[in-house]
Amino acid sequence: MRAVVITEPGPPEVLRIQEVADPEAGPGEVRIRVQAAGVNRADILQRRGAYPAPEGWPPEIPGLEFAGVVDRVGPGVGTSSPGARVMGLVGGGGYAEYVVLPADQLVPIPERLDMPHAAAVPEVFITAHDALATRLGVVAGETLLIHAIGSGVGTAALQIGLARGVRVLGTTRSAWKLERARSLGLEVAIDASAAGFDEAVLAATDGRGVDAILDLVGAAYLEGNLRSLAELGRMVLVGLPSGRVAEIDLGVVLRNRLTIVGTALRTRSAAEKVAAIRRFGEEVLPMLEVGRIEPIVDRVLPMTEAPAAHALLESNATYGKVVLTW
Numbered sequence: 001m002r003a004v005v006i007t008e009p010g011p012p013e014v015l016r017i018q019e020v021a022d023p024e025a026g027p028g029e030v031r032i033r034v035q036a037a038g039v040n041r042a043d044i045l046q047r048r049g050a051y052p053a054p055e056g057w058p059p060e061i062p063g064l065e066f067a068g069v070v071d072r073v074g075p076g077v078g079t080s081s082p083g084a085r086v087m088g089l090v091g092g093g094g095y096a097e098y099v100v101l102p103a104d105q106l107v108p109i110p111e112r113l114d115m116p117h118a119a120a121v122p123e124v125f126i127t128a129h130d131a132l133a134t135r136l137g138v139v140a141g142e143t144l145l146i147h148a149i150g151s152g153v154g155t156a157a158l159q160i161g162l163a164r165g166v167r168v169l170g171t172t173r174s175a176w177k178l179e180r181a182r183s184l185g186l187e188v189a190i191d192a193s194a195a196g197f198d199e200a201v202l203a204a205t206d207g208r209g210v211d212a213i214l215d216l217v218g219a220a221y222l223e224g225n226l227r228s229l230a231e232l233g234r235m236v237l238v239g240l241p242s243g244r245v246a247e248i249d250l251g252v253v254l255r256n257r258l259t260i261v262g263t264a265l266r267t268r269s270a271a272e273k274v275a276a277i278r279r280f281g282e283e284v285l286p287m288l289e290v291g292r293i294e295p296i297v298d299r300v301l302p303m304t305e306a307p308a309a310h311a312l313l314e315s316n317a318t319y320g321k322v323v324l325t326w
Helices: 041-048 115-119 123-134 150-161 173-183 199-204 219-228 252-256 272-284 285-290 305-312
Strands: 001-004 016-019 029-038 065-071 085-089 098-102 143-148 167-174 188-191 210-215 229-237 259-262 297-302 321-325
Touching: 001 305, 016 115, 016 285, 016 305, 029 085, 029 115, 029 123, 029 305, 041 305, 065 098, 065 115, 085 123, 085 272, 098 123, 115 321, 123 150, 123 210, 123 229, 123 252, 123 272, 143 150, 150 173, 150 210, 167 173, 167 199, 173 188, 188 199, 199 219, 199 259, 210 219, 219 229, 219 252, 259 297, 272 285
Parallel strands: 143 167, 143 210, 167 188, 210 229, 229 259, 297 321
Antiparallel strands: 001 016, 029 065, 029 098, 029 321, 065 085
């Protein structure tokens, strides 16, 4: 099969299409012919040599999510049949013509979604739902601050939050991304390139602060996050593009009884992934099926242009997902 291979750690140009061995489905597994794959920042880190794939996944082929058609089923699989349209998460290898994974980790593609839009769903929507519903437990009537509101996870979290009856505030450094987010229902749009975002958050909440924060930025925002949280506030850390090391005022954490948690899908056990996928299937998939929420796709490129897709994502000039197709 063909696959996009990281020939050596480095810039986008190290990505090349090469022939590699076809994977085979074992007991309880399904092989999928990939038609589209989402591009994520984890792929960029893997390409640079900074985020290796978990054990058992191709170390030289990036890609965490896919959409395609069931090609073969292994022994003991009774829930999938050849020809079924499915999407899902993998620990790596998504930029290949075939992927193999356990049958219980597959998600049926809603009829209304084409393959590129389906490929834009698994990583960001399962991540966002897990962060908001499981890690933060946000409920109707609460206030939620989402950083990097124009990112894939940001656009997914905005829609899930609104569907849960949450008041959403969002930050980004691009005015045009804030306008796009407003069109999705964002109530309070905060330009993070201007004054401190915490001042805007406190102004929008009458000085109280928000109940929860979904942080996709990392170290640079920690101090402002602590100032933005209300008493008993919760924060979940999902991404670290601004850095992984920061000083923390533990006095604020103690005084306001704050909760800070981290989350990542890629390194979870199979059982944990199945649980997250099941919860996503129960709450989010029905909304995707009827169009109540939508995957936001910025650009669709052929797999041969994987280097350009990575460069585009690194430029921070995208709103939503970049998707590669065979």
